[in-house]
Amino acid sequence: MSIYLGVDCGTQGTKVVIVDLDQGRLCGEGYAPHGLISHANGRREQEPQEWIDAFLSAYRQALETSAINARAIRAIGVSGQQHGLVVLDAEHRVIRPAKLWCDTETSPQNAELLARLGGEQGAMEQLGLVPATGYTLSKLLWLKEHEPHHFSHINHILLPHDYLNYWLSGRKAAEYGDASGTGYFDIRSRRWAPQVLELIDTSGRLTQALPSLIESHEPVGRVRTEIARELGLADDVIVSSGGGDNMMGAIGTGNIREGVVTLSLGTSGALYAYSRCAPRQPSSLVAPFCSSTNGWLPLICTMNVTGAANAVRAMFDFDLPRFNAEAQAAPIGSDGISMLPFLGGERVPALPDATGSLLGLSAHNLRPANLCRAVMEGATFGLRYGLDLLRSAGIRSEEVRLIGGGARSAVWRQMVADVMDTRVVCPLIGEAAALGGAIQAAWCDLSRTSACEVSLESLCERLVAFDDTGAIQPAPAAVAAYEHAYQRYVGQVDAMYHRA
Known part of the structure; x- marks a missing residue:
């Protein structure tokens, strides 16, 4: 059986779908909500632990409705809300709640950084785009200015889907699509832009805190043994690169x-x-x-x-x-x-x-x-x-x-x-980002194990219907x-x- 798991960690909650590639159908799905830390000043934050808890709940719902043996699942693909800032310390612990894409509290910091970049023209020259309020970059400057103690303890900088991938696999990595929305990534060269982070901190510490970059069809790694045991998975389940919710939504449609x-x-x-x-x-x-x-x-x-x-x-x-x-x-x-x-x-x-x-x-x-x-x-x-x-x-x-x-x-x-x-x-399957995660997981898995090349187009044709x-x-x-x-x-x- 070719069974794949897709996960979408959104603003309101986490969705999980299980698909059978051989039969081209959705087998099971689940959903669990998240809380939101919200203030009138534009603050929008969430506790990353809630994402994990919601994933576990939604996964169990999906597994129960699917009647699939969890050991048949071959790979997992994670979609996540873009632009969120998850910071970890040297012991890999979450330092503070994640600031989300819809957080506008950092609007002054975005304006300041845009000026430091040389305005819109300077940003285009260095990044290929103009960072907007909500991108990850301004959240780092906000943290430095408003919570310097937390800022000083940053050892790893992740996006929401990167964090879930890290929890699943134990590896910190980022994929080009989601990285595009950080404000410190050049969308043309597909590389981090350390000179932009140096506008916030000249020590180079922020650049060193960034994860490695991988391509969309590459795996982050295998599911950690203890997580596989908790989920009832086989010991060789891979975690695909995953991506931002919009990137996975594109695949899922x-x-x-x-x-x-x-x-x-x-x-x-x-x-x-x-x-x-x-x-x-x-x-x-x-x-x-x-x-x-x-x-x-x-x-x-x-x-x-x-x-x-x-x-x-x-x-x-x-x-x-x-x-x-x-x-x-x-x-x-x-x-x-x-x-x-x-x-x-x-x-x-x-x-x-x-x-x-x-x-x-x-x-x-x-x-x-x-x-x-x-x-x-x-x-x-x-x-x-x-x-x-x-x-x-x-x-x-x-x-x-x-x-x-x-x-x-x-x-x-x-x-x-x-x-x-x-x-x-x-689409007949409305959970496009979660479906996109499952399709990407299949692409990543079959690119490694199939004797002939497997196209993403052929996978979409099997699973995306209207x-x-x-x-x-x-x-x-x-x-x-x-x-x-x-x-x-x-x-x-x-x-x-x-x-x-």
Whole structure:
């Protein structure tokens, strides 16, 4: 049997899937939530031990639902939320909670480091991208300035998925795709950029704390004996390189050729597409990350999608069916109401210190239905803003592959098709990042053990399938109506930029 395990350590929780490559099917899945340390100043942190605890819980659920003997599992692939900072001391102990991708407390440090790099142009010359608030780099400077005692004890610097790989295998390593989002990695040479870390500490200690770099098809190592025993695994199970959640989501949606765009409607939003070469850079808001398929994955990320929608839903005490029904009942453009749903600041557009806004309210249109649609439209317009940037960078968007919790809403699926003016399909297996981890684990395993070359494309063809009967085409009249509402949104964002 060719059984593989995929893990996705996200912001809200950890998902685990077990797949049977021979039969091309999902055998089992599990999920366990994480807590979040959150403060009004933008702090967003988690305890790494919670990731391990959640993995163990989700793994046991997946194993139980699969009816698979754990000893049949051949390899594990881990996907993790990007940009998080996990610091270990000389005894390999976690020093403090991990600061997450959505932490905006480090916005001043990012601005300071960008100035030290020589502005956007200097950053592009040294890294091939412009670090945004939320990247790992600014978290290190924040730690030095606010917690110098903790900073002085740093001996190892890891990303969330690197840390889980270390717990599983005992080896500290990083993969090019996830490393792209640190702010101290050159996406063109695919090497660490020590001169950037020296802007924080000139001793070279931070560079020495970085893990070794490996390619996407390489294993980190084997599962440690004590962990294998705890999980009931055989003693030769390998841990693949893993990667960032967006990189694994690309694999899990078959986004490994040009022309396809993956769009995630999660707590946050992400939009990314495969490119054979580093994309041209008309905007610093496009992150031209490396992919986990030996190419590039130009990406934009927004911070307020289903999280903002759930906030409005909770305000009216609506369940999900009622919320969707209310949004469906309102007209396109929400009867003149615009919501800029920047409840936690925003990354694209780059407004880390912004707050949310409701515009265009009147006695005539102030109704729950309009507000429900307005938050969905505002979140979707932010992603359209990003898609326009990707298109300006030369990315083609012939099809949108929609994932995330918001993809379960028929209203939202049609909205995406109409706002993006692009065909939309949904994968049959919605846990794209966890599935991508399992596919990469198979790629890594079979690249070592198969007598002939195994392509990633062939593995995706076996395991990634779509509901083509439910494919959604944009409706021309709706496309035109949304374009009017979207241009109103763009004008309002531009005005916010001028005030910032």
